[in-house]
Amino acid sequence: MVKIAIIGAGSVSFSMKLLQDLNYYKDLSGSTVVFMDINEERLELVYTLAEKYMKETGARLNLEKTTDRKKAIDGADFVINVVKIGGYHNMEKEREIAESLGYYRGFGDRVSDYYGGFAAYEQLKFIRELAKDVEKLAPNAWYMQVSNPVFEGTNLALRETGLKVVGFCHGYLELFHLIRVLGLDPKDVEEQVAGFNHSIFLTKFKYKGENAYPLIDKWIEEEAPKLWNSYEYMISPWEYTQLSPASVEMYRLYGLFPIGDTPRAVSPWWFHTDLNEKKKWYPAGGPDSEIGWTMYLYGLKLRLAQMERLARDPNVSIVKELPVEESMESIIPFVDAIVNNHRRRLVLNVPNQGAIPGIPDDVIVEIPVYVDKNGIERERIEKIPSRLMLYVLIPRWLRMERILQAFQEGDRTSLLLMVMDDPRTKSFEQGKNLVETILSQPWNEEMNKHYK
């Protein structure tokens, strides 16, 4: 059986999802799962939970735990990277600094985590180190990137190693939210999304063999305004991003409906100039506003508290508290498809290899693929409208290239030029001030040296 290493397993609730899926895909029984984290407390927590879960369910998996990355990787068949270096504290401090310099919600303000050239540094550095370790200790393993930035991270791992690199994101599942709202039976829907991680669009949408885009148009006309004015919508900054005015306007501007985190990540700058403007496009403020993001950070704490309670209290059953069905994450289904030759369609981040014309072959794209023991076969991707290519996908590709170039060449001027490209930058002095102020923070000492 196979060895699966979860790097950053202290992301407790995510690791528990993987464990549930491993239990659900029975043909993976007997596999070895190594939980690895440098945070011993969290590692203990997830291991305790996992043991309890195994006892409750009778799942047959060999569980291991270690703080030694190399030990976890050694001989692994699948290495899953869910690491987020340093948590959110410094990022929130940097956001405050950037706000004081004229950047509302900070510099990496869409999909509020790793999009800026700054905060990406720690993540990219770790991804590079991990991928190089995997290349040495388990050169035939699949390197599986789950934590952000998936787009930049998978491309970096691909460029710096000879590994089989795949990126995972559940964002596209929001498509089924749309399908549900339209009242369609998913079984009769033929769909395809394509683009980059957090920048995917609905390239095919058929219902019972017919083009179903008119059903979206009808929903926009007749139903959407009601939803946007509902109480339920107004108290849910996260829940309805897929169905937001932002998504509808992007569909109008670029010609295809954006899916998942896309209306957050690559929505145009004028949606985001201040909270009032944001509310026009995301009536409850949206996930990346001071409202939505505060809720997210609070939610992380709630989830951790729940996990601690589940681990501590012998009277509480995990199976009863956590849903037993599969999580909908593609990670374990991917492993199962490879290991057990259970061919299935998954939306994954894989090298383009011609799937999207106009994007280089070696750039990672997010598209539907068929996975089995022979690996990955790309679905034929529908033609993407030229306006969408020219105003969304190529600029996003260029941004990835800039972030990687700045990182790989340690190029401080490139960081500055990236900041100068932000529509909120009004002068060279302002841009320079942002770069220098962020880099001179005590926690960024190493990054400050890296960017010459």
Added chain:
Amino acid sequence: MVKIAIIGAGSVSFSMKLLQDLNYYKDLSGSTVVFMDINEERLELVYTLAEKYMKETGARLNLEKTTDRKKAIDGADFVINVVKIGGYHNMEKEREIAESLGYYRGFGDRVSDYYGGFAAYEQLKFIRELAKDVEKLAPNAWYMQVSNPVFEGTNLALRETGLKVVGFCHGYLELFHLIRVLGLDPKDVEEQVAGFNHSIFLTKFKYKGENAYPLIDKWIEEEAPKLWNSYEYMISPWEYTQLSPASVEMYRLYGLFPIGDTPRAVSPWWFHTDLNEKKKWYPAGGPDSEIGWTMYLYGLKLRLAQMERLARDPNVSIVKELPVEESMESIIPFVDAIVNNHRRRLVLNVPNQGAIPGIPDDVIVEIPVYVDKNGIERERIEKIPSRLMLYVLIPRWLRMERILQAFQEGDRTSLLLMVMDDPRTKSFEQGKNLVETILSQPWNEEMNKHYK
């Protein structure tokens, strides 16, 4: 002998340059030169001047004139397009409109002519029509684009016809201004420029076999500040662009020295926020400021008046008034190289075909090539620094693709998205207002219909 058609020959002083060169390259004697223009008055003027010039010099050329484009093209070996549709009047009116809406110096404000999505329309429409006529009437002719926008125009002609397309610009000759100021003998200089038209950089610069960039560094350190403070510099908004603080700062930011119109066309936005800011980078205001551009428009009138006097006054000798040496334009040397197999190195705009890695093969680049009866052979281009690719060349390539896509698909939303990408656009309403106001001008009726 060959037939050369000059379309837009009413650009009198330019046509006279070509005539001088035709006289200089003696092996082209006996060629037929057709002056074509729809402006009969200008056509008469240039024809009168040309006959007078032939008489004075004894040049042996068969001169023809016509207002019929198809007649000029029919059976031509070389079709030279120097047409500027409609002169500058409407462009200046549109600049006023854009200024009133918050766009200092208007929307297409760098290389103050055809860079905006708007003003390009008439030019691109004409280029398409002309190139299609050439394809029909002289399918083996070389289609030679001289008038702007050379970058967009050559790419359009290449994509819409099967013609051999070449673009011409004398901008790169400014390199010899730099060489002269450095006190170097051009004979001992090995140089190479590469990029796109109006976006070229000094990719190789050697003096007597040694890297000569340190000589530029020394000049920047010791001599440039003196020049920038000189009276001569301060009264010459055009003359010294090559040696401006703009060029020096772009060299610092992107790693290679910009040549010719490059410090105008792709200088960063923060050089251009207002006249005071411009003066930091172009101490006399620069060619595209209200100062330099006013001088340019006035200069056009002066030159026309000079030409009219030369034609009118039988006592004035053309040969005495106009320099007799070759003009340094590459157009006739190109014709001579092809026709007479006089192999020579020229800097031309030709399909990339791998010359610059990272740019598609079929995109037109400006690079040194060797020309003879077999056609064009590309010089091997030195590696271009990644920062220059990511912050100048790829964005400029993307802008060309956007301008062509908007034009070819008649895509009004694309025009708007281009405007929204301008750092001066502060809101969607402002951008939309600019597009709609420009398109609703009476002279833009046809363009207004074209962009749906």
